Amino acid sequence: MLRKSLVVLVLIQIGWISCNTMNLLMPDIRPTFNDAYLCTPFRMNEQQPIYITEFNPNSTKEIAHHILIYGCEAPGSSEQVWNCGEMVSHNTDSSKQFEQKPVCGRGKQSIVYAWAMDAPKLVLPKDVAFKVGGNTKTKYLVMQVHYANSEIFKDGRTDNSGVILTVQNEPTKNIAGVYLLATDGYVKPHQKEYFESACEVEEDAEIIPFAFRTHAHKLAIVTSGYVVKTNPVSLEQEWIELGRRSPQLPQMFYPVTNSIRITKGDVLAARCTLYNYQDHKVSIGSTGADEMCNFYLMYYGRENKTLNSNICMTWGPPNWYFEDFKGLDVSKIPDTASVLPLDQMKELPKMSHMHHMTAVTESNESAEKETTKLSSEDQEESVEVSPESSEDDLENYLSVLEQKQALRKMLQKYFAKQN
Numbered sequence: 392m393l394r395k396s397l398v399v400l401v402l403i404q405i406g407w408i409s410c411n412t413m414n415l416l417m418p419d420i421r422p423t424f425n426d427a428y429l430c431t432p433f434r435m436n437e438q439q440p441i442y443i444t445e446f447n448p449n450s451t452k453e454i455a456h457h458i459l460i461y462g463c464e465a466p467g468s469s470e471q472v473w474n475c476g477e478m479v480s481h482n483t484d485s486s487k488q489f490e491q492k493p494v495c496g497r498g499k500q501s502i503v504y505a506w507a508m509d510a511p512k513l514v515l516p517k518d519v520a521f522k523v524g525g526n527t528k529t530k531y532l533v534m535q536v537h538y539a540n541s542e543i544f545k546d547g548r549t550d551n552s553g554v555i556l557t558v559q560n561e562p563t564k565n566i567a568g569v570y571l572l573a574t575d576g577y578v579k580p581h582q583k584e585y586f587e588s589a590c591e592v593e594e595d596a597e598i599i600p601f602a603f604r605t606h607a608h609k610l611a612i613v614t615s616g617y618v619v620k621t622n623p624v625s626l627e628q629e630w631i632e633l634g635r636r637s638p639q640l641p642q643m644f645y646p647v648t649n650s651i652r653i654t655k656g657d658v659l660a661a662r663c664t665l666y667n668y669q670d671h672k673v674s675i676g677s678t679g680a681d682e683m684c685n686f687y688l689m690y691y692g693r694e695n696k697t698l699n700s701n702i703c704m705t706w707g708p709p710n711w712y713f714e715d716f717k718g719l720d721v722s723k724i725p726d727t728a729s730v731l732p733l734d735q736m737k738e739l740p741k742m743s744h745m746h747h748m749t750a751v752t753e754s755n756e757s758a759e760k761e762t763t764k765l766s767s768e769d770q771e772e773s774v775e776v777s778p779e780s781s782e783d784d785l786e787n788y789l790s791v792l793e794q795k796q797a798l799r800k801m802l803q804k805y806f807a808k809q810n
Contacts, residue, residue, distance in 0.1 A: 413441075415460065415534045416449060416553035420472055423488055426678040427538040430475035430494055432466035432531050440525025445557035446504050447512040455552045456539040456679065457507035457606065457642075462521075462529035464498025475535055494535060499528045501701050502569045504554065505604055505687055510643030516601055518564035519691045539679045568598070568697035572616065572661035572686040576707020577674035580667055585729070586675075586684035589619075589660035589716045590703035597693040598653050602644040603634030606685040610665045610673060611638040613731045616686040618651060619658040619719065628720040630660070633688060635727070637735050638663075644689055653690070658719060659703060661686035664729040675707060 415433055422429065435441070450458060467475055474489040494500065503521055504513070515521075523529040536552050544550070578584035605614035615635040621628050632648045653659070663684035667673050673682050684707065692698070705711040713721045 411558055413443075413556040413558050414449075414553065415532060415556060416551045417534075417536055418471055419549040419551050421544045421547070421549045422538045422541045423544070425539065425541050427489075427541065428475050428535060428677065429472055429489065429538065430467065430492075430533050430535045431472050432463075432468075432533050434531055435524030435529060437524060437530060439560065440522050440527060440562075441558045441560060442520035442522055442563050443503070443515075443556050443558050444520045444563070445512060445514045446506070447555040447557070448506045448510065448553075449555055450506075450536070450552035452507065452509045454538070454543065454550060455507075456537040457505065458537075458552065458554060459502065459506075459535040460504040460554060461494050461533045461535065462499075462501040462503050462523060462527075463495035463531045463533050464500075464528050465496035466531050466533050467494050467496050468492040475533075494533050495531075499699075501529070502571055502687070503529075503532065504569075505606065505642075505685075506554065507606060507642035508640070510641045513602075513644050515567060516691075519567050519601070520559070520563040520565075521567045522562075522695075537677075565691035565693075566695045566697055567689060567691050568701065570598075570659065570688040570690065570698060570701050570703070572659060572688070572703045574663070574684045574705050574707030574711070575675050576684075576710065577672050578610065578665050578667040578682070578708065579672050580670050583664065583666045584708050585712060586663040586665060586707050587661070587711070587713045588684075588686075588703050588705040588707075589658055589713060589719060590700075592653060592655055592657050592659065592698070594698055594700065595655050596696045596698060598690040598698065599650060599693070600633055600647045600653065600688050600690040601650055602689040603636070603647050604642060604644045604687040604689070605634070605636045605638045605663075606642055606683055606687070607638035607663055607665070608679065608682050609639075610667055610682055611684070612664045612666055613637050613729060613735075614661065614663045614684065614686055615725075615728050616659070616661040616688060617725075617728075618653050619660055619723075621656070628723050630723050630725055632725065632727075634686070635730075635732060637731055637739065640735060640738060644687070647688075658716070659688065660713065660716075660719075661703075662713075662728050 413433075417429070417431055420429060448458065467473065468490055470490050472489060474491045475494045503523075523532060534553060538550075572588040572590070574586040574588050576586055603616055607614060613635060616633040617630045618633055619628055619630050631651055634645060634647055636645060663686075665682060665684075673680075675682055675684065713719055713724065
């Protein structure tokens with residue numbers, strides 16, 4: 392009987408080692424101000440690395456605008472929760488409730504995972520995992536949650552949004568990493584604008600991308616990412632698409648368009664196409680009233696090597712465009728760089744906040760046909776507004792109508808100029 396019990400115990404221990412979960416959750420906090428960027432740290436075991444194979448979000452878009460997981464050598468604060476973010480706002484209410492500090496303290500900072508818009512869980516490919524703890528520079532995982540609206544917490548409720556990780560102790564064949572392309576800049580009222588970023592891979596490493604994710608706010612039409620390769624003989628450049636997606640759809644990681652080897656000398660590039668239908672300019676910033684232009688590329692490195700430099704940032708419009716990157720052949724930019732694929736255009740009206748959103752496309756013939764087709768289908772749809780509709784429902788409906796009218800006018804003017 393004792394021997395049988397020992398066998399069962401050993402099996403349980405082996406099972407725990409081979410596969411387990413780690414909960415990264417907010418400690419029942421209650422933000423009292425809008426656009427709160429709150430961070431909480433999780434210390435890793437420095438004696439034993441773990442390998443993350445799945446990310447299962449524990450939140451909704453009504454509560455969290457987005458969730459980011461960073462790998463840090465040290466957290467930005469010794470507090471359990473602090474006010475953090477790339478652009479920490481010196482809000483009086485936030486200063487009273489939480490200490491203001493950066494996400495990470497000293498040492499290297501990397502992005503491990505990002506979530507928004509009710510995206511489902513992410514399962515990494517077989518034999519691919521994020522390695523943290525142990526002899527890596529990721530001694531802590533720091534989770535950042537952006538709470539856009541504090542109104543839902545006025546009744547006293549608290550929140551434990553976060554991500555549940557599936558982890559294992561056994562090493563995987565390939566180690567995953569995330570590369571981020573982003574911009575600064577602004578878009579003028581009633582104008583379309585390109586937010587573009589590009590950086591050359593300067594490290595002697597070989598990476599294989601397998602997933603991408605876009606992130607922007609309400610003005611974004613489509614975001615596309617590329618690897619630009621130069622033929623060593625002819626010196627001609629080829630822009631190879633890695634991903635193209637509307638940020639208005641669930642902001643999950645999707646399989647890349649082309650899983651292609653990226654090496655030293657290649658250029659990673661991204662473009663966000665935005666249209667500002669409002670009467671004031673909108674800048675890149677941290678609040679829901681601002682904009683963002685982020686293209687995340689998830690990859691695995693050959694020989695377990697990941698990139699040390701994992702962020703590409705440019706000044707954005709009107710100070711930086713692709714043409715400002717010396718040696719980049721902008722004549723090779725694909726015609727579809729700002730064109731939303733037809734399947735995504737059909738999917739947009741299904742989104743609760745985008746019933747009448749029509750994609751802004753470029754002036755090629757196929758794009759115009761896609762836009763016209765969506766327009767005719769879109770006109771047949773209606774949003775039901777009943778006496779029971781909430782004030783928020785009505786505001787969302789009016790906002791959507793405003794977007795629809797502005798975008799249709801923009802399209803009509805744009806195509807009129809082409810004829």
